[in-house]
Amino acid sequence: MSKLLANTPWGGIEIADAHVHFFSPAFFQSIAEQKNDQFFPKILGWDEPTSPEALAMHWVSELDRHNIQKALLIASIPNDTKSVGPPVQNYPDRFCSIYMANPLLPSPDIRFQAAANEDSVSGIFLFPAMHHYPMHHDKVCALVQVVGSKPGNLVYVHCGVLSIGFRKKLGLPCNFDMRFSNPVDLHGLATRFPRVNFVIPHFGAGFFREALMVASQCPNVYLDTSGSNAWVKLIPEGLTLTKVFRRALDVLGPKRLLFGSDSSWFPRGWVPGVLSDQLEILREVGVDHEAASDILGGNLRRLLAG
Numbered sequence: 001m002s003k004l005l006a007n008t009p010w011g012g013i014e015i016a017d018a019h020v021h022f023f024s025p026a027f028f029q030s031i032a033e034q035k036n037d038q039f040f041p042k043i044l045g046w047d048e049p050t051s052p053e054a055l056a057m058h059w060v061s062e063l064d065r066h067n068i069q070k071a072l073l074i075a076s077i078p079n080d081t082k083s084v085g086p087p088v089q090n091y092p093d094r095f096c097s098i099y100m101a102n103p104l105l106p107s108p109d110i111r112f113q114a115a116a117n118e119d120s121v122s123g124i125f126l127f128p129a130m131h132h133y134p135m136h137h138d139k140v141c142a143l144v145q146v147v148g149s150k151p152g153n154l155v156y157v158h159c160g161v162l163s164i165g166f167r168k169k170l171g172l173p174c175n176f177d178m179r180f181s182n183p184v185d186l187h188g189l190a191t192r193f194p195r196v197n198f199v200i201p202h203f204g205a206g207f208f209r210e211a212l213m214v215a216s217q218c219p220n221v222y223l224d225t226s227g228s229n230a231w232v233k234l235i236p237e238g239l240t241l242t243k244v245f246r247r248a249l250d251v252l253g254p255k256r257l258l259f260g261s262d263s264s265w266f267p268r269g270w271v272p273g274v275l276s277d278q279l280e281i282l283r284e285v286g287v288d289h290e291a292a293s294d295i296l297g298g299n300l301r302r303l304l305a306g
Helices: 003-007 025-035 040-044 052-065 081-090 108-119 138-147 165-170 183-192 208-217 230-234 241-252 272-285 289-305
Strands: 016-022 070-075 095-100 123-126 154-157 197-200 221-224
Touching (some): 025 081, 025 165, 040 165, 052 070, 052 081, 081 095, 108 138, 123 138, 221 241, 272 289
Parallel strands (some): 095 123
């Protein structure tokens, strides 16, 4: 049990983090090529991993240190499935994984089938604003159909504000197109594939109302709570994260919220402040033990079990 749970009414909950970025050696090499600088980690103050296996071991130690039982790892460059395969295969009780997929790249459906069979991935992470495509694109539909052919696979769809701090710090371009950021665009896809479970991270990252609208119409749409959710500052009506949780619980209930930390790089490692803040909010809004258990890990485990 996490030490942070000691100050709450909910003892004995096993936490599963639904949003952890796996910044692999391939990820570092990709950024080095874009920056044309192999030494960029020093600029950021990041530790560069030597191998996926070594990074997985580091994450196991980090999760142990914070008493986190399971984490969903996200391969954070397109098709980096070979990096997230070893953690799942070596530590199946501790990790599951998905990867960033760009449906516009060649044969995305075949790539997923290979990734699922060879690298044990459990889904994909779509960034429509980053890769400039609408959710109703034929290639998106074809990929989702393949992903959803096996129970337990997930489709994450990043909506709303997409701000990548390390790219700005390195002076790398952020050519995102927010025309493709609206969660409403997910409605047709979620309706067409009712047996596929979709996850919108960060409560929609600025499109909170729209995320709630889609989730209210589509029982296969979930929200994750990951990160600082600093987007609330963009809402002029004085929205707070406490109000966000309260409204999300009113609309979706506790069975369709997934706790996530949005942890990523070392030496920072896993970010306990996110859990601490969200535990305080859950206590403030009065969730019971069952609801807290669902949000903090039970829902993710159930989805992965199919």
